[in-house]
Amino acid sequence: xxxxxxxxxxxxxxxxxxxxxxxxxxxTARSMAEQVGKSVITIRVVATVxxxxxxxxxxxxxxxxxTGVVVDPSGLTVACASQVEPxxxxxxxxxxxxxxxxxxxxxxxxxxxxPADVVMKDTDxxxxxxxxKEAGKTFDAVALKPRAAQPKLLDDVFSVGRxxxxxxxxxxxxxxxxxxxxxxxxxxxxxxxxxxxxMIGCLVFAADGEPIGILVTKTAVGGADGGGRGMRPxxxxxxxxxxxxxxxxAKEAKPKPPEEKKEPAANPEExx
Numbered sequence: 001x002x003x004x005x006x007x008x009x010x011x012x013x014x015x016x017x018x019x020x021x022x023x024x025x026x027x028t029a030r031s032m033a034e035q036v037g038k039s040v041i042t043i044r045v046v047a048t049v050x051x052x053x054x055x056x057x058x059x060x061x062x063x064x065x066x067t068g069v070v071v072d073p074s075g076l077t078v079a080c081a082s083q084v085e086p087x088x089x090x091x092x093x094x095x096x097x098x099x100x101x102x103x104x105x106x107x108x109x110x111x112x113x114x115p116a117d118v119v120m121k122d123t124d125x126x127x128x129x130x131x132x133k134e135a136g137k138t139f140d141a142v143a144l145k146p147r148a149a150q151p152k153l154l155d156d157v158f159s160v161g162r163x164x165x166x167x168x169x170x171x172x173x174x175x176x177x178x179x180x181x182x183x184x185x186x187x188x189x190x191x192x193x194x195x196x197x198x199m200i201g202c203l204v205f206a207a208d209g210e211p212i213g214i215l216v217t218k219t220a221v222g223g224a225d226g227g228g229r230g231m232r233p234x235x236x237x238x239x240x241x242x243x244x245x246x247x248x249x250a251k252e253a254k255p256k257p258p259e260e261k262k263e264p265a266a267n268p269e270e271x272x
Contacts, residue, residue: 025207029158029173032209036069037171038109038140040162040202041077043068043116043130045084046103053095062099067161067201068106069214071247074131075114075139077106078243078250080201080216081121081128082233104130108139109169117255122246125186125238126216129250142203144211144247147240151178151189151212159195159215161202174199182236188218189237196235204237213237 043066051058068079086099106114114137120129132139151157158175176195182188190196191204196215204213217233 025156025158025175028207028209029160029175029205032158032205033160033171033173036142036160036203039070039142040160040171041068041070041109042066042107042162042165042169043077043079043084044103044105044107044113045101046105047086048100048102050098050100051095052098061102065107065164067199068130069201069203070139070141071144071243072251073138073141074135074251075106075116075137076119076141076247076250077116077130078201078214078247079128079130081123081126082217082219083201084128084130085118085121106130106132107169119255120246120250120253125242125246126218127214127238127243127246129246129253131250131255133255142211144240144244146244147206147210147212149206151181151206151237151239153178153181156207157191157195157204157212158207159199159202159204161199172199178237182218186242187239189213189239190234191215191237196237200235211240213239214243 045064045066047062047064049060049062064083066079066083068077068084070077084104085101101118104116104118106116108114115133116130117133118128119131122128155178156175157178158173161172161174163170163172174195176192178189179192180190182190195204200215200217202215203211204215206212215235215237218236219233
């Protein structure tokens with residue numbers, strides 16, 4: 001066989017192998033969507049938003065829905081902390097925003113609503129854990145186990161999530177790839193844009209169908225000049241090991257006690 005034909009044959013074989021691998025992952029993703037779909041739920045958050053701009057105060061109630069994953073049959077659910085409990089932040093110059101969560105509700109795939117409490121929040125990892133108020137019920141939970149193999153650059157991955165209310169909360173599957181490994185005290189990964197931006201709070205799976213992490217955000221304060229003009233959240237994937245460690249802690253955690261309202265001290269002059 002002539003060299004040019006040998007080269008062409010090798011090229012065609014490589015293309016065929018890549019196409020076969022992509023087809024295999026699609027089939028795996030479909031299968032996993034069926035298996036873990038009931039574990040991927042919606043969390044409704046009701047919060048009080050207080051705004052102060054140049055001494056003018058304004059308060060309003062805000063409802064938001066985010067995606068979470070049930071990680072234990074007790075109903076313990078993990079989600080992205082910055083979506084469930086946003087921190088107070090400056091939206092623009094001269095404006096201060098304070099957000100306080102009043103109520104969290106787990107909305108199951110069949111529409112059942114389960115009142116819940118936030119039991120643990122890890123700001124560094126951007127994970128929050130929520131548990132049903134009423135114990136004793138059993139929920140569909142995703143099975144997670146340690147994985148020795150670590151993600152590598154350009155690995156094919158996919159995520160299973162849900163559309164919003166306008167999409168009837170249908171199961172959604174988005175493929176992608178690992179595009180960066182961010183070194184640091186805690187290693188994290190950056191996935192392709194469509195996966196990262198649309199699947200926050202969802203698990204990420206390797207091409208073989210095994211969970212490898214969860215999509216959350218990482219925030220850098222200030223712009224490139226360090227001027228502190230804003231907060232720039234970057235979607236990232238926290239590895240499975242971090243998630244498993246947090247789950248262990250969350251299982252032992254108790255709901256946050258409500259903040260006590262302190263009555264103002266009496267004015268001695270009023271008693272006279």
